[in-house]
Amino acid sequence: MNGDRRLAILLVVPTIALLLFIVIFPMIYSIYISATSFNFVHRELTKFVYADNFVRAFTDMRFLSSLRNTAVLVGVAVTVEFLLGLAIALLFLEPFKGKTIALPLLLLPMMITPVTVGYMFRLIYEVRTSPINYLIGLLGFNRNIEWTTSSSTAMLSILLVDIWEWTPFMMMVLLAGIVALPREPIEAAEVDGASGWQRMRWVTFPMLKPIVAIALLIRTLDAFKIFDSIFVVTFGGPGSATETGSFYAYLVGFRYFQMGYGSALSYILLIIITIVTTLIARRLFE
Amino acid sequence: MAKEKGAEESKVSRRDFVKGTVTGLVVGAIATGAGAAAMWPPAAPPAGVVTQTVTQAAQTVTVSAPGKPAPFEGKSITVVLHSGHFEVPWRDWYSGPIKEIFGVDLKVVGIPIGELFEKELLELSTGTGAYDLLMFSPAWMGDYVKYLLPLDDYMLKDDPAWGDIHGGFREWENTYGGKVYSLTMDGDVILLYYRKDLFEDPKEKADFKAKYGYNLALPQTWDQYNDVAEFFKRDRNGDGQTDLWGCAEQGKRGRQFYWYMLRYIAYSSPDPHLFDPTNMKPLINSPNALAALESYKRSIDLSPPGVLGFEWDELFSAFMNGSVAMMCHWPDEGKRYNELKDPLAKTPQMGFGVPPGVIKDGVLYKRSMTFGGWLLGIAKASKNPDAAYAVLRYFESPEVSLRLVTDPATGQDFFRYSHFYSPKVKAMGIPKEYLDAFEENIRLLYPELRIPGGAQYNDILDLQTSRFLAGEISAKEALDTVAKEWERITDEHGRDSQLKLYREAMGLPSL
Numbered sequence: 001m002n003g004d005r006r007l008a009i010l011l012v013v014p015t016i017a018l019l020l021f022i023v024i025f026p027m028i029y030s031i032y033i034s035a036t037s038f039n040f041v042h043r044e045l046t047k048f049v050y051a052d053n054f055v056r057a058f059t060d061m062r063f064l065s066s067l068r069n070t071a072v073l074v075g076v077a078v079t080v081e082f083l084l085g086l087a088i089a090l091l092f093l094e095p096f097k098g099k100t101i102a103l104p105l106l107l108l109p110m111m112i113t114p115v116t117v118g119y120m121f122r123l124i125y126e127v128r129t130s131p132i133n134y135l136i137g138l139l140g141f142n143r144n145i146e147w148t149t150s151s152s153t154a155m156l157s158i159l160l161v162d163i164w165e166w167t168p169f170m171m172m173v174l175l176a177g178i179v180a181l182p183r184e185p186i187e188a189a190e191v192d193g194a195s196g197w198q199r200m201r202w203v204t205f206p207m208l209k210p211i212v213a214i215a216l217l218i219r220t221l222d223a224f225k226i227f228d229s230i231f232v233v234t235f236g237g238p239g240s241a242t243e244t245g246s247f248y249a250y251l252v253g254f255r256y257f258q259m260g261y262g263s264a265l266s267y268i269l270l271i272i273i274t275i276v277t278t279l280i281a282r283r284l285f286e
Numbered sequence: 287m288a289k290e291k292g293a294e295e296s297k298v299s300r301r302d303f304v305k306g307t308v309t310g311l312v313v314g315a316i317a318t319g320a321g322a323a324a325m326w327p328p329a330a331p332p333a334g335v336v337t338q339t340v341t342q343a344a345q346t347v348t349v350s351a352p353g354k355p356a357p358f359e360g361k362s363i364t365v366v367l368h369s370g371h372f373e374v375p376w377r378d379w380y381s382g383p384i385k386e387i388f389g390v391d392l393k394v395v396g397i398p399i400g401e402l403f404e405k406e407l408l409e410l411s412t413g414t415g416a417y418d419l420l421m422f423s424p425a426w427m428g429d430y431v432k433y434l435l436p437l438d439d440y441m442l443k444d445d446p447a448w449g450d451i452h453g454g455f456r457e458w459e460n461t462y463g464g465k466v467y468s469l470t471m472d473g474d475v476i477l478l479y480y481r482k483d484l485f486e487d488p489k490e491k492a493d494f495k496a497k498y499g500y501n502l503a504l505p506q507t508w509d510q511y512n513d514v515a516e517f518f519k520r521d522r523n524g525d526g527q528t529d530l531w532g533c534a535e536q537g538k539r540g541r542q543f544y545w546y547m548l549r550y551i552a553y554s555s556p557d558p559h560l561f562d563p564t565n566m567k568p569l570i571n572s573p574n575a576l577a578a579l580e581s582y583k584r585s586i587d588l589s590p591p592g593v594l595g596f597e598w599d600e601l602f603s604a605f606m607n608g609s610v611a612m613m614c615h616w617p618d619e620g621k622r623y624n625e626l627k628d629p630l631a632k633t634p635q636m637g638f639g640v641p642p643g644v645i646k647d648g649v650l651y652k653r654s655m656t657f658g659g660w661l662l663g664i665a666k667a668s669k670n671p672d673a674a675y676a677v678l679r680y681f682e683s684p685e686v687s688l689r690l691v692t693d694p695a696t697g698q699d700f701f702r703y704s705h706f707y708s709p710k711v712k713a714m715g716i717p718k719e720y721l722d723a724f725e726e727n728i729r730l731l732y733p734e735l736r737i738p739g740g741a742q743y744n745d746i747l748d749l750q751t752s753r754f755l756a757g758e759i760s761a762k763e764a765l766d767t768v769a770k771e772w773e774r775i776t777d778e779h780g781r782d783s784q785l786k787l788y789r790e791a792m793g794l795p796s797l
Contacts (some may be wrong), residue, residue: 037778041407041429042738045778062749126600127592128609149537149594151756237539238594239753254404256742 034263041257053264066248074223077162085170092175110168118232121161148234154241161229170215177211213284217277224273245269356389358673365419369396371697375690390673415667418674424459424656428737435664435671436465446679450702454731458656463790467663469682473701474659475727480612482637504639508549508581511642515588518611522630533585534610536601537594543748544657549578551732552643555651563794566785568772571765579761586755608634614641617699620720638723654727656734736791737784739775746771
């Protein structure tokens with residue numbers, strides 16, 4: 001082995017070692033415990049149950065309900081964030097006064113830690129002191145909206161938190177993508193008499209597809225794992241109205257210490273998100 | 287040819303890859319071991335030398351002599367606590383005196399409340415001995431007990447003023463299966479707080495009597511509690527908005543079940559149980575349990591809007607800003623009685639009592655509960671149990687604990703008889719009514735569920751009652767689901783084992 005090759009191996013080895021310890025080993029171990037009834041606190045209860053944990057998940061009404069909540073959250077949040085992010089990105093294509101200040105201000109929400117955002121919104125949603133309720137009251141409507149404590153509005157409350165925090169991310173990715181597009185096809189379409197909407201629909205958007213795919217994939221993955229805002233704002237309540245798959249898996253693994261079942265739930269969620277993101281990637285990259 | 291040669295040279299063979307990976311792992315392991323070895327064991331402190339400065343008449347003479355070594359010189363004790371204000375006394379006030387008196391180096395580890403259970407159990411279950419003294423909740427005793435050192439033998443040799451700890455805490459927090467595993471460090475109970483100025487107003491009294499047919503007074507039953515709450519719910523300033531609610535609960539998903547349990551225990555009296563103590567069948571869906579849940583729902587409906595989102599801060603604020611006439615809450619508000627405000631009342635006043643009960647066959651049954659509270663215990667795997675006990679006993683002593691429970695910065699509440707009757711507490715001006723109510727609550731204590739899987743049993747109850755309160759399901763469906771899930775958890779842990787531990791936790795003899 002010559003010196004260059006040896007050096008190359010030595011430089012790569014620490015990363016491989018880290019990956020083995022931090023990623024590969026835990027993954028293999030978690031697959032193992034998902035086939036057991038491993039209880040972190042009461043290890044004497046551990047025994048092999050093979051696929052029982054996975055079968056149990058599909059008859060666990062609470063888990064199935066959490067999957068439904070996750071689907072609603074991911075579907076609505078990512079769609080709204082995309083449309084809103086695209087609209088804002090298009091606005092920023094044109095010059096206007098204060099643009100250089102507006103852009104970093106718009107990015108602020110995604111720089112705040114999710115837990116802090118959660119506590120902020122918890123205060124904003126507090127019924128009697130809510131600024132949102134105050135403004136709604138000024139418009140003549142009922143000002144006692146119980147944002148986080150009514151089953152009909154609790155999920156909306158979580159959606160608003162997520163949309164407020166992550167639309168800037170969508171906007172930033174889409175803006176970067178749009179700005180990097182070649183101008184010639186768009187100008188050629190304009191010369192050929194295409195309207196603004198036609199240029200967007202038939203020229204800009206097809207070129208933007210890869211960027212859109214990346215933005216949607218990243219946000220879908222993140223939205224699927226949402227935890228912090230639910231933990232702080234609603235704790236999955238009222239009842240189980242905002243309990244998502246990842247939150248339920250947390251409760252099972254870290255509150256009930258049923259790590260075997262919790263691991264199985266995590267792998268089911270992993271399979272679901274893999275299927276969803278594969279479908280998105282295939283659709284947008286084809 | 288040159289290109290092909292370059293391509294071959296850049297290809298790494300499988301053997302090289304494996305060799306390189308193994309080398310990396312071995313180097314990493316050696317480096318980690320060397321680093322750990324460099325930090326252990328900690329250097330022993332120098333031998334103590336006592337220096338006395340003696341002033342004699344007009345001259346000062348300094349005399350140095352070898353002192354008596356502290357009993358645990360060179361030993362190190364690690365105490366793990368809920369991070370924040372609980373750490374302050376250990377780290378800032380008493381680590382020095384503990385070092386002086388016992389020779390012990392005190393290491394304080396603070397862990398956020400949300401992670402305390404998992405992290406402590408991780409250490410306890412792996413038996414590393416990393417933690418000597420642990421702060422834990424009474425509700426965790428069922429999961430911790432097999433990892434804790436019984437203190438009975440130590441207490442016989444060196445009494446921690448055991449009899450001075452209030453009986454309710456001794457029986458329902460520190461003792462398990464006939465042995466003592468901890469000493470209380472924060473005596474939490476649930477008190478009933480009320481607006482004394484409203485209750486004692488002659489017009490309010492007359493109006494209440496006219497409407498309900500009995501005198502307005504501190505409610506003795508949950509039915510009276512709801513009547514009083516309904517009575518006081520009103521718009522006081524005529525702006526069309528309710529600004530006073532009769533009661534408020536801590537209704538947020540997570541631990542709102544405590545407020546249901548207060549009612550369940552009363553409705554299930556005279557001998558309340560969560561499980562049948564002969565066969566471990568859940569009693570949580572009994573007719574009494576259903577009546578308790580309906581009573582709780584009525585209280586929730588009489589509470590301010592958003593009550594299902596009320597956690598500690600929201601409930602505290604709602605009462606302390608004068609918008610709620612009654613609530614059940616921990617002892618903290620009582621010590622801050624002079625902070626009570628109400629912009630629509632001249633002189634708001636805080637009153638204190640025991641949570642209401644239920645009358646059955648002409649007998650009034652009232653109980654309070656040990657929700658929250660904190661204990662200190664010694665890990666069985668501790669390498670210095672004698673030193674740990676000495677530190678525990680010192681910290682829990684009447685003198686040291688008095689300082690802690692009278693300083694609002696520590697967040698610790700009274701738990702010894704001597705706390706309640708000390709001249710220091712009297713001089714603080716804390717209302718006697720508060721102290722009397724606090725002691726009465728301790729006398730009427732009922733324990734939290736203290737068996738393995740306690741967190742899971744409680745969370746199932748919290749979730750289903752929360753779903754009922756949110757209008758998702760009926761009360762019967764909620765409690766039937768709880769009973770069914772509790773049966774599953776009991777079977778998972780082993781019915782016979784759970785029955786044995788439940789009886790031990792409740793102070794019942796073995797079957």
